[in-house]
Amino acid sequence: MKSPATSPLNRRQFLRHSSAALLGGGAAASFLGGCGDSKTSDAGGGAGSAAAGPRFTISLAEWSLHNALKKGELDNLDFPKIAREMFGIGAVEWVNQFFGVEDPKLGLQPKDGAYIAEMLKRTNDLGVENVLIMCDRVGNLGDPNEDKRSNAVVGHFEWVRVAKALGCHSIRVNARSDDRLSPEEQRDLCVDGLSRLSEFATDHEMGVIVENHGGLSSNGSWLASVMKGVGMDNCGTLPDFGNFFVAKNRGDAEQFAKAKAPFEEDPAYRETPEGLEYDRYQGVTDLMPFAKGVSAKSHDFNDQGDEVHTDFVRMMKIVKDAGYSGHVGIEYEGGKLSESDGIQATKKLLEKAIAAVG
Template sequence: MSASSRRSFLKTSAAVALGTALPVGGCVSDGPPDTAGHEGDATGKGARYDISLGQWSLHRALFDGDLAPLDFARTARDAFNIGAVEYVNQFFMDRATDAQYLQEMKTRAEDAGVESLLIMCDGEGALGHPDSAERAAAVANHHKWVEAAAALGCHSIRVNAQTRGKGSPPEQKKRVADGLRRLTAFAAEREINVLVENHGGLSSDAEWLAGVMNAVDHARCGTLPDFGNWQIREGESYDPYDGVRTLMPHAQAISAKTYDFNDQGQEATLDYAKLMRIVLDAGYRGHVGIEYEGDGLSEREGIRATKQLLVDVRNQLGNASP
């Protein structure tokens, strides 16, 4: 498959997996109608995306026991009127193979009218481990999350391109590609995608991560660009706008990281209009997941501020010339 054909296939398959169509009008359930009068359809100029909620945005409440993981989907709907969620495996690590628990989670989400999109997976080993046996074990450790994602009705799991920092960047790329290729083969049989986030270290070097995607060369292995995770090592970070642009040809989900807001409701460190223009110009029309990680607002206030920012930017880009 040529690079251009593969990019086209990725975009189409991502849209199908997300339950959305490539740029046509439609409705989403993430708040009141925008200024154009069409909820989610930004005046027909292609600036349309859906808003979802990443579970990490409520990590303090979940870790403190103030919110039960099974109540997350209902909270997304009732507290924020958001109709799609991304789970984090840390909040139900011991339940990955508990069919009854997963069915309850799925039922509660469906009863709330909430779509389950993906599971963000951590703590299961390095898919690019320098030891081949450890690498194989990490692949096997992720299998249960692939099956959990399928049970919940998700389209993907999110994994990390961990390598333990051993070897040259090309050597680390080769190992990660090997682990991802094997995990993706398992996931593809269950119609689940394997997505890699820029999540620190070499994975935050967008050119390196795009090279990993090219090496895996599988339509079900893609990226999940995070707007905020760009530190490669202490004192060295990748430009977030160049990073998002570089990862977008492989993107099948987006993480809208926010830290703080100015008096105008804009993210204080990131130009969201610029970021979302890059996303839309790449042809992406799926969900953009809220991931508030700041300290200036409470978790719930931060989620609401991020959602409002995404709605405002959607309206702004929809009313601008393409």
């Protein structure tokens, strides 16, 4: 998914382009000339939290800037500054892919302690809250191979320690197994891996939260059954507004047919041009009783500023009615707007939706 923000730019050019677009020439010059100037940022806890009020605090998921980060136009260490001073958001959700090193046995592992200390210093200096770390490529916690499943559990241990050091409340993990197995078998394997990881996290007073993130985890009822199977207070969910495709259609008909085969006879799903989808409103409803965070996923917007795939007001009413209070993270993943414009559009819509539900 390409966007205007991902053209070949160095990091300074990216910051100049994005901040100029969002904040205007004067604010952009102030940001680039002295990024620590609080006049270009929100006062107190961040514009997101101020607008949201005491019940909900808007945070920013680092994945919203994944194109710029992958191209080297933005450095991971600059993320808190971007969140605070370009978007007025005082809480961040990190993605381990942008500060991890591959280990042949344990998967992606954190960079060294000095780097983590610098991350903490940057957020402390800016008054930005570290909310969670999204962990991918650390193995499958529901792998049917016992050794691989154990490696996946242990592979997450260092991320728990790093999240604790940063002051996060949780790491976000994936409930993945083997799609060739029955839903019940996959559930039992994921319950095992998640339980073992959550036991370790308990000793560090950390949460382990699972996002609906493809495969059976995008079936809200199935993931809720995994949570019930684990049955631990520190193991919960991160409901994502848009990740309810159990199989995505990426343009290859043969691959899509293979991916959807285990699910297509189930009336819980409907097929769309994008893939085979579990109802997103039902899915969020299923997952909210276990929620320790919420991810406001966005892709495309109409002329009125509404997300064309998801009714944000309806979603936020589900979130509120579940009794949830806490962070709601912006995660823009579209390709039509630049990443900076997409974040801004999502923030504006989310603020409107929060105000609408009261």
